[in-house]
Amino acid sequence: MPRVTVRSTTESLGRSRLRRYKLGMAQAATQTTGQPSGQAPLPLSHFLLGVAIAAVWGTNFVVMKLGLAHLPPLLFAGLRFLFVFFPAALFIRKPAVPWRDLVAYGLFIGVGQFGLLFLALNGHITPGLASLVAQSQVFFTIALSMIIRRERMLRFQYVALALAVAGLAVIAVKGGGSASRLGLTMVLCGGFCWGCGNTVARRSPGADMLAYIVWSALFSAPPLLLMALLFEGWPAIRDGVLHADLATWAAVAWQSLGNSLFGFAAWAWLLNRHPAGVVAPMSLLVPIFGIGASAIVLGEGLEPWKLAAAALVLGGLAFNLLWPRFRAQPA
Numbered sequence: 001m002p003r004v005t006v007r008s009t010t011e012s013l014g015r016s017r018l019r020r021y022k023l024g025m026a027q028a029a030t031q032t033t034g035q036p037s038g039q040a041p042l043p044l045s046h047f048l049l050g051v052a053i054a055a056v057w058g059t060n061f062v063v064m065k066l067g068l069a070h071l072p073p074l075l076f077a078g079l080r081f082l083f084v085f086f087p088a089a090l091f092i093r094k095p096a097v098p099w100r101d102l103v104a105y106g107l108f109i110g111v112g113q114f115g116l117l118f119l120a121l122n123g124h125i126t127p128g129l130a131s132l133v134a135q136s137q138v139f140f141t142i143a144l145s146m147i148i149r150r151e152r153m154l155r156f157q158y159v160a161l162a163l164a165v166a167g168l169a170v171i172a173v174k175g176g177g178s179a180s181r182l183g184l185t186m187v188l189c190g191g192f193c194w195g196c197g198n199t200v201a202r203r204s205p206g207a208d209m210l211a212y213i214v215w216s217a218l219f220s221a222p223p224l225l226l227m228a229l230l231f232e233g234w235p236a237i238r239d240g241v242l243h244a245d246l247a248t249w250a251a252v253a254w255q256s257l258g259n260s261l262f263g264f265a266a267w268a269w270l271l272n273r274h275p276a277g278v279v280a281p282m283s284l285l286v287p288i289f290g291i292g293a294s295a296i297v298l299g300e301g302l303e304p305w306k307l308a309a310a311a312l313v314l315g316g317l318a319f320n321l322l323w324p325r326f327r328a329q330p331a
Contacts, residue, residue, distance in 0.1 A: 041324040042270075042278055049266055050282035056263045058289020060254070061127035062297045064118065067251030071240040072232040073118035078224035080255035081110045084217035088261070095211040097204040102216045105200045109264065110220020112193025115227070116186040124183030128300060131290025132171050133187040138280045140195025145276035148199060153277040160320035164284040167312030171287060174305045198276070201268040209268040213260055281320055284313050 042050065067076055095102075121130055138161075145151045153161075204212065228237060270279045288310045294300040 042274060046270060046274070050270060050279065051285060053263050053266050054283060054285035055289050056258050057283070058131055058286045059293040060259045061131045061290045062293045063251045063254050064121055065127045067248050068118070068122050070244045070248045072228060072236045073122040074115060074224055074228035074232055075237050075240055076252070077110070077114045077118045078221050078228055079252050080114070080260065081217040081220035081224060083252065083256035084260045085214060085221060088214045092211045092214050094215050095208045097207050097212065101200055101203055102212070103219045105197050105212070106216035106219030107223070108193045108197035108200060110217065111223050113190045113197065115224055116190035116193070120183045120186040124180045125187060126294070127298070128287070128291045128294040130187050132168055132287040133184060134191050134194070135168065135284055135286055136188055136191035137194035137198070138283055140192050141198045141276050141280040144195055144199045151275050151277060156323045157277050157320060160316045161281055162316070163319060164281060164313045164316030167309040167316065168284065168287065170305060170309040170312065198271055198280070202271050202276070205272045207272070209272070210261065210265045212268060213265045217260070281317060285317060288313055
């Protein structure tokens, strides 16, 4: 009998320690990601913010194409980030983050993502298809988060992602030969750089993300402008600036204010408050807005297969948002 009592007491203590360990792990996961380990869905207001970001980014591909009518691509990209930094830096203080993070983010997003994207859009790929291929960043972001931050995706998120990817696959198969291999390669490499930039931004939870975007542009604009001078040449830069009309400068302003100061600041804000597997798939809406804007502004057709692809992408996003809420409903 005494042996049984000792054994029962030992097992009870073991179970108690196990419960405390599990509770501690759950608390640590919450502190690290800002969400419980079960990955709660996005609140409706955060979801709508993600939709607004996707709308800005999707229509932006057409804006970039219009701006490239007068400005060389590297110069266009450099001017975008120049006006992100100045004059905003005169009024917004540097965020309380390490300089190395600002340098890395500025290089990945400014030079890597947009430098390559502007080059690709300059005759190597159409805006609608570019808006699709750029969403490879979703897979790069999630993969890097799983490798570096040990995050995991839940089963319903795999299903939601599969639906969205099926929609993107339909677009890729039916899209026709509207991109060269060089164009596709540049946009894919830009997607990888975007994923790296997302990963860097997530190292600064609680940071002022507007200030983060402004001050990281300090490390985007100079390399891009230097590359423009080296590879595009002073005559092309001079002619581009002299022949730029009001629509061209409006495109530059939209790049700086709408795409960067709103879009990327709000995106980094969401990534710092939710796991990458919850936020990153929201950008799969970008091709829907990109294809729609291309149809309206550039006259690209809206064939039935495009509408079917859009339905798959939207269905995946709706499943990702609504399934946890449905499961949480009482029987």
